[in-house]
Amino acid sequence: MLLQNILVSINCITYNHEEFIAEAIESFLMQKTNFNYEILIHDDASTDSTAEIIREYEKKYPDLIKPIYQKENQYSKGNPVDRINMRRAKGKYIAICEGDDYWLDPYKLQKQTDYMEKHPECSLCVHGGEVVNASEKKTISYNSANKGNKDFRVEEVIEGGGALFITNSMFYPFKFHSERPKFLDLTSVGDYPLAINLSLLGTVHYLDEFMSAYREGVSGSWTDRNMSSLKRKTEHYDEIANMLDEVNQYTNYQYENSINKRKYTDQLFLLLEQGKFREAKTGKYKDIYLELGYKKKIFIFMDQYCSSISKVLRVAKRRLIR
Structure with a gap:
């Protein structure tokens, strides 16, 4: 039975993440919310067992997990896998987490949704996160854009660069997904230009909580x-x-x-x-x-x-x- 009135669509792009994808999915499933959300996973023709692991979760949670299993790698062809995955999104908001990262806080989606619902002028909500090593998940450092909650100006987003916000903290209204200036498609990295674009469309709010983990040192990343x-x-x-x-x-x-x-x-x-x-x-x-x-x-x-x-x-x- 498909869920109705979905408020958040989780955008998960994955490729050869057999060691990590289960933990990513588990961190999605642990979310405690007073609304419905969907888990959109795009497997870009992985050559390891990533797709098989996703299929096992899909069988257990068919109402939540909605995968795409590519037969040919789309990224290598220059096709925008992010847009391919988001074409089917039903949520009012999009939450990003790639297949080799994961979330730490079971209330992450609820906190960001609550903020967005109270602040319709907000075009991007982000938070802090831990940087962990790929194998043992030991914390190497913390990604904290500020001590305390803060609204970031466009200038600060630009000057901060791609490392200012941790990618799997990004949460924004789906209505802005179609706002695609040319500069969004000029680099192989998507988070930094996306943050700039969203900062031009509204306010950028940082929640000073460590609610996700980014793996560093992942082979093939x-x-x-x-x-x-x-x-x-x-x-x-x-x-x-x-x-x-x-x-x-x-x-x-x-x-x-x-x-x-x-x-x-x-x-x-x-x-x-x-x-x-x-x-x-x-x-x-x-x-x-x-x-x-x-x-x-x-x-x-x-x-x-x-x-x-x-x-x-x-x-x-x-x-x-x-």
Whole structure:
């Protein structure tokens, strides 16, 4: 029997997540709400047992879990899997969680829905989360956009970059899903341009609670594919710069200062990775460098003057997140 009056559609994109998909689904099923929700899963022709695991859950919860099992990988063909999955959404709101991540709080959907219902001007509701290593789920760090609840301005969303909000915290009205400016389709990453677009359509509210977990160090993940070498990082930041240029034009250059600051910040990180420390601390990068956190500056100092120790620490960190 299909559920009626669905208020929230969960958007779950998955590919070769056999080790993680069950935990993601369990975190959806544990949600305690006073409304109906649906779980929309798009399996992009996984070559492992991901699809089989989803099918087992589909048999147990046919009224809740609505999968798509692709026979050919759509992402590799350039087809937007997110839009494919959301074409069938019936909810008033969309909650995002990819198949290798999961939620921690059983009241996550209820809290975000309650906020949205009381604040119709809100176009995006996000929250804090834990960053855990892929294998043992040990907490590596916390993704917290602010100490305390906060409404974020467009400028802050742009300057904060893709790491400002944890992706599986994003919750927004379905009516905005069809608002698709050109800049949304210019990068291989979707969360950052989506956050920018939603910030242009209403208010962005951050709930200062750790309600989800993001896995770091997942083999074959977007980060693993696109941020594993300087060449790939450079290509990624070039994509982001082109996207931001399109945002600049789309907004009639209203946020040009924030856009340039974000672009310079990304360029600064690339300079640091190349060991160009003097260049990173001067000219247009100087003010941005001075704004970096204390811990980041310590690592930069060690990279510059104690590179052997720094390498040992970074290797230890990589082992931790596996």
